[in-house]
Every structure is written in C-alpha cells, then in structure tokens.
Amino acid sequence: MSIRFEADSVGTREVPDEAYYGVQSMRAEENFTITGIGMNPVFLKNLALIKKAAAITNCLAGDLDQICAKAIIKASNEVAAGKFAKEFIVDAVQGGAGTSANMNMNEVIANRANEILGGEKGAYDHVHPNDHVNMSQSTNDVVPTAGKMTVIDLMQPLLDELARLESELYAKSIEFDDVIKMGRTQLQDAVPMRLGQTFHAYAVMVGRDKKRLAHTIKEMYAVNLGGTAIGSSINASQVYLDTVVPCLARISGMPLTQADDLFDATENLDGFVAVSGALKTCAVNLSKMCNDLRLLSSGPKTGLAEIALPAKQNGSSIMPGKVNPVIPEVVTQVAFLVIGHDTTITMAAEAGQLELNAFEPVLFYNLFESITTLKGAVKTLIDNCIVGIVANRERSRDLLEQSVGIITALNPYIGYKKAAEIAKQAIKQNKSVREIVLAKKLLSAKELDQILDPYALTGSHSVPSMLSIHPTFQEVSKHS
Missing domain, CATH: 1.10.40.30 (Fumarase/aspartase (C-terminal domain))
Structure with missing residues (x-):
C-alpha cells in the first residue's frame, strides 16, 4: 500500500495514499475504537451541508475566493450524497466534543476539493481542512447544528409511522366495536366494555405521543451555527454571522433559525433532553399497549385469548405448534433500549461544564438510535401485528357471562x-x-x-x- 506523510500539531505519521481522510482522522480512529459503529450517515450528510453553507457564505463575505469555494461546494455535495461514506472512519462515540468528527469531514472535503482543483491528496495546497473548509466555524457550533438537523431528519419517518399506527388502531376500534368483553383492573374482573374501546384508547394515546414529539422537534430548529467556539462568534465576519443560518436553511429545506443567545445554545443541551423524554414517553406507552396485547392473546387455550395475534414464526425449537407474540415482544425490547438511552442522554446533557458540553457524541449516538429503532418497532408492529389482529367474539362473551x-x-x-x-x-x-x-x-x-x-x-x-x-x-x- 502506497502511503503519504501528513503532519499535525502532535507530529507526523503515515496515511494511506488513496485515503481522503487525513492524519487527524487516523489518530481519532486509533483512539476511539469504542462501539465499532461509525458516525450516522444522516449526521454526515448534514455536516457536509453545513460545510457547503459555510463556503457559500464565506465567499459572499469576500473571505473565501470563488475557485476554492466552488471546489468545497462540489466536494460537499458529493459527500452529502454519500459518495465517500467509507472515508469516515471515526467512531460514533469519541472524546473531544466531536472535534474528530468535524476534522474527518474537513479532511475528506479538503482532499476531494484539492483533487478537483488538480492537486494531490494530503498536500492541502489549494484547499486546507482548517483554513478553508472550517473557515468561520468551530466544532462547537457545527456539530450541535448537525445533530439538530439529524434529529429533524430522523424524526419525520417516525412521525409518519406513528400516524399510520394511530390510523390502524382507530380502524380496529371500529371493527371491534360490537365485541363485548370484561374490563379488568389490577388483572381482576372489573366491569364490561367493548373491545373497540380498548383499541380506541390506544389510538388516542398514540395520537398524543405523535403531537408531543412534533412539539418537541420544534426545539431543534434554533441552532448555534455562527457562534463558533463558545458563542462569541470569534473569527466569523458579520456577514457570515447574519447569513450562514438562512443559507443553511435554504439548502437543507429545514426551517432553521439562529438561536437568540448563541452562548446558551452552545453550552446547553436541554432541547435534546426534551426530545429524548418525548421518545421515552412514547416508548413506555407502546410497550404498555404491547403488554396488553400479549395478555389479551395469551393462551390460546389456557389464557385470556380474547384476541388472536397473527402467527409470524415458530415459537419454539422443542414445542411443536407453539406460536409466540414476537412482535409485541420486540417492541417492548426497543422500549427498554429507548428508556436506557434516555438516561444516558440525560446524564450527558447534565455533564456539560461552563461554556461547552463535551459529551454530545454519546448523546447523539443514543438519540439517533432511539429514533431509528422506535421507528422500526412501530413499523413492524403495524405491518406484522396490528392489521392482522382478530377478535375472539365468543370467547370474550363467555368470559363476560362467567364473570x-x-x-x-x-x-x-x-x-x-x-x-x-x-x-x-x-x-x-x-x-x-x-x-x-x-x-x-x-x-x-x-x-x-x-x-x-x-x-x-x-x-x-x-x-x-x-x-x-x-x-x-x-x-x-x-x-x-
């Protein structure tokens, strides 16, 4: 393998000649072999869009020449499209408040931009990772901004699935409106109710979760881009400060605004905690509903058996014919994961000190996974469980009459x-x-x-x- 030599403030080391990443990315890879999982691709896309917006704005401000800006913009577009996914070698969980993630992006874009301008990777003679790609920026404003944009991106598919779940539950409430069953409190017979009322209550609950998440996501719209290191906007021109967020909003299609207080937006992560809290609440509700579904379908001969869940796979390697409620089970497991992630997110936000929170990487890793896994859980719950639920009308009536x-x-x-x-x-x-x-x-x-x-x-x-x-x-x- 051919190599090149790159130097940073720590020293000089070998880098694979074909690599678009550089020396700082390699050091981070060596230091942070933690999860074995790279940075979220949606996060990388948004980080690349921020670099594009910064290049456009710095060019408008007269601080970056057009040739350099165009090369950065083209390279950023390619990265945002996922062209250089393998070049992002830094672990999702990393020390340094995300500096490694930022520099991995800066190096890949700089090397690609140099290549576009006829230069060689690693020379940085046309475009430099820090001086040009990172111009007017800091890790401390680009990483939180990319994090908020990623939450916005990931949340919409979850909201869409929750809306679909809400609709299917309402449909079941109508289908089961004529099924009379015994209601239970503390697992003991209580008073009669309709099975449709059970599913209507679930639908109302999911609708409330959907609204709660949609409300908390609005907190992600205010970003600290332009605040640079701590919120004072050091090294950023007034033109850049006034223009970069509107530019990013335009190219991303997101309703982003610059935070009223950039110091506050740089050091405090309570908005992410609010989103995580809403996700946790949703997960708790979904798990409670799935616990009910498992109870109501228990049996099929020795349990409640008031409903039958669709049979999706064999339930045992030893007991022939056994079918387990695997879909409600997996939703509950995802709920456990989300609840645990919420604790991590809470502690990461609490651990911030003075003008910066250094623990955003683990916060983002957990928050992104909470959103994506919850979306997957809701999708399989709809497609592989809810739509196929059947009411056992006679069984429900028999239990009612015996009670x-x-x-x-x-x-x-x-x-x-x-x-x-x-x-x-x-x-x-x-x-x-x-x-x-x-x-x-x-x-x-x-x-x-x-x-x-x-x-x-x-x-x-x-x-x-x-x-x-x-x-x-x-x-x-x-x-x-």
Whole structure:
C-alpha cells in the first residue's frame, strides 16, 4: 500500500495514499475504537451541508475566493450524497466534543476539493481542512447544528409511522366495536366494555405521543451555527454571522433559525433532553399497549385469548405448534433500549461544564438510535401485528357471562353490601349473578335485562335510571 506523510500539531505519521481522510482522522480512529459503529450517515450528510453553507457564505463575505469555494461546494455535495461514506472512519462515540468528527469531514472535503482543483491528496495546497473548509466555524457550533438537523431528519419517518399506527388502531376500534368483553383492573374482573374501546384508547394515546414529539422537534430548529467556539462568534465576519443560518436553511429545506443567545445554545443541551423524554414517553406507552396485547392473546387455550395475534414464526425449537407474540415482544425490547438511552442522554446533557458540553457524541449516538429503532418497532408492529389482529367474539362473551364483574351495575338498585354478598355467592356456587338475583327476587327479569344490557354497561348509551324502572321511586320523586 502506497502511503503519504501528513503532519499535525502532535507530529507526523503515515496515511494511506488513496485515503481522503487525513492524519487527524487516523489518530481519532486509533483512539476511539469504542462501539465499532461509525458516525450516522444522516449526521454526515448534514455536516457536509453545513460545510457547503459555510463556503457559500464565506465567499459572499469576500473571505473565501470563488475557485476554492466552488471546489468545497462540489466536494460537499458529493459527500452529502454519500459518495465517500467509507472515508469516515471515526467512531460514533469519541472524546473531544466531536472535534474528530468535524476534522474527518474537513479532511475528506479538503482532499476531494484539492483533487478537483488538480492537486494531490494530503498536500492541502489549494484547499486546507482548517483554513478553508472550517473557515468561520468551530466544532462547537457545527456539530450541535448537525445533530439538530439529524434529529429533524430522523424524526419525520417516525412521525409518519406513528400516524399510520394511530390510523390502524382507530380502524380496529371500529371493527371491534360490537365485541363485548370484561374490563379488568389490577388483572381482576372489573366491569364490561367493548373491545373497540380498548383499541380506541390506544389510538388516542398514540395520537398524543405523535403531537408531543412534533412539539418537541420544534426545539431543534434554533441552532448555534455562527457562534463558533463558545458563542462569541470569534473569527466569523458579520456577514457570515447574519447569513450562514438562512443559507443553511435554504439548502437543507429545514426551517432553521439562529438561536437568540448563541452562548446558551452552545453550552446547553436541554432541547435534546426534551426530545429524548418525548421518545421515552412514547416508548413506555407502546410497550404498555404491547403488554396488553400479549395478555389479551395469551393462551390460546389456557389464557385470556380474547384476541388472536397473527402467527409470524415458530415459537419454539422443542414445542411443536407453539406460536409466540414476537412482535409485541420486540417492541417492548426497543422500549427498554429507548428508556436506557434516555438516561444516558440525560446524564450527558447534565455533564456539560461552563461554556461547552463535551459529551454530545454519546448523546447523539443514543438519540439517533432511539429514533431509528422506535421507528422500526412501530413499523413492524403495524405491518406484522396490528392489521392482522382478530377478535375472539365468543370467547370474550363467555368470559363476560362467567364473570361476577357485572354485579357493579346493580349497586344503585340493591346496594353495595347486598351486591357483594351476591358476588361471593356466585363465585362459591359457580352460578351467574342473574340466577341468584332472580332466585332472591331482588329484581325482575325485565329489570335485569335493562340494567345488565351489555351495551349499556359499556357506556354506549346511558344506563337506565332507578326512576325509569321502579314505580316506587317515581312516587317518591313526585313528593320530593
């Protein structure tokens, strides 16, 4: 392998001659073999767009000549299109607040720009990584800006999937509106409800998560680009300061604005914590729903079995015919991951000191993964589970009729104490509530039909009042 020699402030070392990265990237690769995972490709795209916007703005300001600017712009476009993906050799988790990521980008663009202008890689005689590609910038403003842009990019597919999930859950709520089942609290029989109401509640929950995430993403629009090292905009011209963010907004298509206080935007990462918190809340809700789906489909012969999930794969290497709820299981596992990531993100934001937070790399690594894995989980939940759920109508009705939970509806008519006695008797004698009430002549069959009407008990219409059933109560009412 042919080599070239490059020097930095640490010393001189060999670099593969064909490499577009340089000496600083190589040192970072040696220092940060941490996760084995490179930087997020969407993050790299956005970092390249920032370099393009900076070159355009510096040229407009008269600080960068047109020939150099055009070469940087062309190289940045190529990088943004993913042409040199293998040249980004720095680990996603790295020390130095992202300096290695920034310099990896600066070196690749500089070497490609030199090549465009007829120069050799590593010479930097036409375009220099620091002097030209990084002109008017600092790691401390380009990396946070690229991070926010990446969150914006990654979030939209998640929001789209959540909208699709919300729609499918509403569809199931309509499909299952006629399925009467027993509602449960603390895993014990409670009162009747419709299966459609269960899925409607899930849909409302997902819609709330979608709105919460869409709201928090707005915090990503304000960026600190132009603040350079700590927010004072040192080494940046007034033209650059005023123009670079509008330029970046235009070429990226994102509604970016420059933060009102660049010092605040450089040192504080609470916006990312807010996004992570919303992701965690969404993950918790999705996992709770998936826990419900596993319970409702448990069995299929010895559990609740009120619904059947689509069979997606064999459930055991030893038990023939066993099918497991693998899709809800994987969603819950993703929820665990997102919740753990939120803790890391929280601690990374808290660990910032004075004018800079050095822990953005691990924050971004976790936040990007939270968004992408949650999106994948929601997608498989829709396609491989929700759309294929089937209601076991007869099973649901049988369980309802065997339960004493309907006794709650009799409280207003026979009192709590009497109702409790009947419930205990029904369980002990394995009889229905209706049988015992009729045997004791507490209410007539007609009255029970009205009071215990399944749809009335689920809130589909109002439960008959005592005045409409008992003439005695009507007479009392006249004199009251």
